[in-house]
Amino acid sequence: MAQKKTPRRLFLSRSGAVLGSFALGIPPTRPRSKVQEENPQKTIRAVIDEIILKMTGAPMMNTVDTVKIGDSEQPVTGIACTCMATCKVIQKTAELGYNFIITHEPTFFSHRDQTDWLAENSVYQYKKALLEEHNIVVWRCHDYIHHMQPDGIETGVLERFAWNEYQMPGKSNIFKLPYTPLTDIVAHIKSAFNIPCLRVVGDPHMTCQTVGIMVGAAGGRTQIAFAEHEQPDVLVCGEINEWETCEYIRDAIIAGQKKALIVMGHVNSEELGMKWMSDWLQTWLPGVPVGFVPASDPFIYI
Numbered sequence: 001m002a003q004k005k006t007p008r009r010l011f012l013s014r015s016g017a018v019l020g021s022f023a024l025g026i027p028p029t030r031p032r033s034k035v036q037e038e039n040p041q042k043t044i045r046a047v048i049d050e051i052i053l054k055m056t057g058a059p060m061m062n063t064v065d066t067v068k069i070g071d072s073e074q075p076v077t078g079i080a081c082t083c084m085a086t087c088k089v090i091q092k093t094a095e096l097g098y099n100f101i102i103t104h105e106p107t108f109f110s111h112r113d114q115t116d117w118l119a120e121n122s123v124y125q126y127k128k129a130l131l132e133e134h135n136i137v138v139w140r141c142h143d144y145i146h147h148m149q150p151d152g153i154e155t156g157v158l159e160r161f162a163w164n165e166y167q168m169p170g171k172s173n174i175f176k177l178p179y180t181p182l183t184d185i186v187a188h189i190k191s192a193f194n195i196p197c198l199r200v201v202g203d204p205h206m207t208c209q210t211v212g213i214m215v216g217a218a219g220g221r222t223q224i225a226f227a228e229h230e231q232p233d234v235l236v237c238g239e240i241n242e243w244e245t246c247e248y249i250r251d252a253i254i255a256g257q258k259k260a261l262i263v264m265g266h267v268n269s270e271e272l273g274m275k276w277m278s279d280w281l282q283t284w285l286p287g288v289p290v291g292f293v294p295a296s297d298p299f300i301y302i
């Protein structure tokens, strides 16, 4: 059903590209690129529509995957895929001459990117002005990429774990390793993801076999239900609320269960998923420059 409607949406978007730029009186911020010459009417909105067309369960009605800022009716000059549209990522995007950022996580510091409460906030104002200065559009791709079959974020991240041969049948994120000390699993993650320091709950000398990986911030209830239902020896999470999953694992150990928790950090655990998206877009979006711009771990370890 959705696919029948979309060509009309695409057509409307392209018509709007002409109207949009003139009606809004937005001056071009950079000379027309080769891309624009080859795709004079390929607007950012048209690219978004094409991406959504390829997504499982699209179009979604209640989703955070919306345009957060900018005129999406302008011709696309290039796409930066990132986990977080930080100010540094915005600057890098502008340096590349791109005008479209696809971010996995929010831009304006809360899940739905509501900005009313930030109107007078100095950092919000700085970031908004930076985006406007470079005429950059930000679109979030969170719900759609997680609903892909298989989940695009998970695909990109699990590739780096390189545990395919240990993947349990029918379980995309559970691995049955040869018996391995927890310290070796920690060392593997640190090395593979270039993370200098990991937070761990459990006995570092514990010997582990099953590892369950939950990227991002799945939430305490989801992480705890997964730990109980799947019973992995080690739960690897992106982000946790310290008073939820962390304390659950501590209590599980006291209750006699063989358990450990490794916390990678949110960006560390999902960023490679947006690299995967960048690679994926390049396979079917000819003529549009696409790149992965890492946001990187916000923390330093002192």
Ligand SMILES: [Zn+2]
Residues within 6 Å of the ligand: 104, 142, 146, 153, 215, 216, 217, 270
């Ligand atoms: Zn995610």
